[in-house]
Amino acid sequence: MSQITLTFPDGNQKQAEAGITAAEVAADISKSLSKKAISAQVNGQHYDLQWPITEDAQIAINTLQDDAPALELIRHDLAHIMARAVQEIWPDVKVTIGPVRDNGWFYDFDRQDPFTPEDLAGIEKKMREIINARDAVKTEVWPRERAIQYYKDRGEPFKLELIDRIPEGEDLRMYWHGDWQDLCRGPHLVHTGQVPADAFKLTHVAGAYWLGDSSRPMLQRIYGVAFKSKKDLSAWTTMMEEAAKRDHRKLGREMNLFHMQEEAPGQIFWHPNGWTIYTELQDYMRRKQRAGDYVEVNTPQVVNRKLWEASGHWDNYQENMFIVEVDEDHAREKTVNALKPMNCPCHVQVFNQGLKSYRDLPLRMAEFGSCARYEPSGALHGIMRVRGFTQDDAHIFCTEEQIEEETAKFIEFLAGIYADLGFDQWTIKLSTRPEKRIGSEESWDRVEAALGNACKAAGYGYDIQEGEGAFYGPKLEFTLTDAIGREWQCGTLQVDPNLPERLDASFIGRDGDRHRPVMLHRAVLGSFERFIGMLIENYAGKLPLWLAPRQVVVASIVSDADDYVAEVTQALRARGIRAEADTRNEKINYKVREHSLGKVPYIFAIGMKEVEERTVSVRRLGENRTQTQSLDEVLAQLPTEARAPDLA
């Protein structure tokens, strides 16, 4: 046996025989560590305590104190424990895969009958029994044939297919939790009792395609969440409740922003309150775009299929388009149109009007473009994923040499908008050439480099998403993080040399010849609908003053104050404030409660004292103290405070 050198985190070194396990290393250090150990980091890899270490290694023993490995193991072992519990209750259920995910794990099963909520409770109970039994976790590497035979004997077709997909020559590792066995690459805990029995929960069941392929059978997926402690689990529960409170569909109803109905699935009926948010945001974007040297255009909704054929959408995107057939008089065939799913082909039509010179480039053409896409019914979600929406779309027509500078400019443009809207945390992802692509390698090299350089020039880092670009060019994606830590991909910039080619866009160069421009598709918000949904959830409905649909409610305390309430309301409106009077025959408590729930930023309460002194009693949303201010003072202050960030 050859000797290897183990190096510990404190720098100490130790000689050991090759094949030693981390369990043995831990035992050698101390009895208490040996008891607490759950796994090890070996040369940066997460190792099972039972795996042999065969070469010189940096080694650190993990305990339950180490969050990342502990959570990974707890969740992964729970996946196995759950699968074991399911097969103990229903022996004929077939097992498939069960990875760790987000705050927990899932495991996919093949079973005739659906799992019910009562079934989940039964599974949880069985899982606790398994945990309390403190069954040993054991692992072995098996020869392929033995594993295949084993699963043939057990009648586990999905496992056989998994084995088939593991490359020849790679170890097939088996794990046992007690007597229950699963094919798994590990690592795992030492025994089931290391999983906290009170810090996990099965959350829900849903269908999921085998191997994520919609042509394969649909399995039943059981989701669970797990943490290190009961306290963490209840923190997660609280967080979920918080997210539910912020749900834009719920707040949209409560704040009377919009509704949807089945005659127009996936499309929004904006109410006055919601439309106010929309138009405020759009006005803001329009001002920003003008300041950013964009020109604004508007193009048709219903466009003949010829254009979609030319752009390539007819072939590649048809099933997502609303097709509109028109039976024109005297026509032998119906005219076939499609509602535009994107604005780009129309923008090229505008670009193509008249000769363009290199002096016209870069040409930044913006449109608040209303698009319709026939999204699959299962994809629809409130106002976030809809069939009718408006993009803050623009196409920058430029030369390849201008891509870098235009991209850098765009990033700065976008950064300013995100900051104005209250998002200071966001990241950039650069998606590079996919396997199926057009264009030369040199061109991909240049354009990918241009995007990367532009990020650096603008002062931002980025992550690379290998192979995730569109077939015609790389793209940047801008993902922002909301107030409760959720991520939303909103902004995008895509380089497209393809569409100008297909739709024959050109400009006259300095040399007098025709040249092909490149298009940069770009958006900051993405769609107004989705972005507003996200804003509502980010702010839990408590929008910044400038976006709030109702900025002030002036509420009377006694009806003798009604005239003054009307005067205050009119004075606010005259200064551009969205103010409403509330002189209903209700107590002030009632009015305060109602308008607080309605997320109105300011309630001005008016009683006889205010009438006599010409003051208002100001109550800000979220505060329960009030402040009396003179009417003149408020009228002078509020319009400034309510200004959009670019006008402040």
Add this chain to the structure above:
RNA sequence: GCUGCCGUGGCUCAGGGGUAGAGCACCCCCUUGGUAAGGGGGAGGUCGAGAGUUCGAAUCUCUCCGGCAGCACCA
């Protein structure tokens, strides 16, 4: 689109083969009350749509439509 669940007055929900219930909201009356629900009364529903089973269907069955959770989709 797929799997599962759901669809009862404006909202939140109870009921579950024998002629539809609650709370809030709404309307009317009383009350003029100082910062998160004052009191009383009234009106309002062909129980998502269609077909079937039944003496009888909101309730059972089927088909559609829509919603929710996930999956797939988001050239």
